[in-house]
Amino acid sequence: MKIYLFLVVFCISVHVNAQWRKNENDPSPLHRSQKALSDIIVSDIFSPPVASRIFVYANIAAYEIQVKSNNQFQSLKGQLNSFNGIPKADKKQxxxxxAATYAYWQVAKRLVFSDQVALDSLNSILLWYKVKGYPDTVVQNSIVYGKKVSDSVLKWVDQDQYKETRKLRRYSIVKKEGNWAPTPPGYMAAVEPYWDKIRPLFMKTADQFKPSPPPPYSKDKNSEFYANANEVYLTGKNLNGEQLDIAKFWDCNPFFLNVNGHMNYATKKISPGAHWISITGIACKLKDFNYVQSSFAYTSTCIAIFDAFISCWDEKYRSNYIRPETFINSNIDENWQPILQTPPFPEYPSGHSVASTSAAYILTKIFGDNFKFQDDTEVDYGLPIRGFTSFDQAAKEASISRLYGGIHYRPAIENGQIQGRSIGEYQIEKIKMKRK
Known part of the structure; x- marks a missing residue:
């Protein structure tokens, strides 16, 4: 009787273990996490560079845990600047x-303002594991390990100079012809003027991929600068329906300010980096990627976007270039307004061009050329789905949207694309995440 009872208990135990293990490769918790974190970042109105920081560190924490259970991929230890890896798991089930999902949210929770909302998101996703039959001991062991990893990652995060840049003196505008000045309607202060001091993940320095300088400022109607400004002006006045749709689809401006008399209020929108993280998720689902494969794709893309913003912002506050709206209103047409609201930082280069091109380069390496997808990222913000035949096509459209929108001159777009591609190429050369 004792032997028979033991066999029954053993069989039930094996069945339970088999049931929860079948869900280990399910990427649903990770996809849900990316969307939930994106929504929090939109609600908290983080700037594009800061948003990229939140995404990348959360994803690195999850990826590093996944690597421990899969020999197809390898750790970023020693590959990212100053990153010494994560603790080993205890010999517990x-x-x-x-654990990866828990670590993701523990890191994210520390980096956002709405930490209670982040905790609620985590608890909602943890319920998924309960519903799937994960034993309580496994859940608790996994939470303990996830917390240990997130604590380790956060110690590394704390050394990236972000906190130090919060204490620096407020940016002073250099009043000189050709320099950036705050723009209507809010005339907001410069965003992240010290982002070049943030520790890159794989670049050696913030200026490693410094683009060629923009054309010299000039009011001469025969100058290259004036021609570029006039192109923005004429393009904005003669947009066709498709160009207008492109400008709106890739707006990605978390700072959009509505002004109604004396009342100002924000329309919250997704950032450029978050848009590409959404595209990454779309691609993962189309290819039926499992958890670790999806984590690899998200993390690779986030790394590219993070360093792309450091590189881009480094040049923005070096060249300190005037925005089209400022120049056109003063020298061509005082009543002209861009289709998109001008964001509060210098013009050169185009951040969307740099980040989109670098992200698209990484995604092409993962999923291949001519990867067709339907981008429904902006549906939540009242815009229709757009279809693309490749990541490169999407990146080029994102880039040219800045000309259609009236917020960038052509050199900022084209040189930004060169800069972004160089960053992507260097990342592929330096960081090896998949084992051969």
């Missing part, structure tokens, strides 16, 4: 999926 854990779910690497649950």
């Amino acid at each position: 854990i779910s690497y999926s649950l």
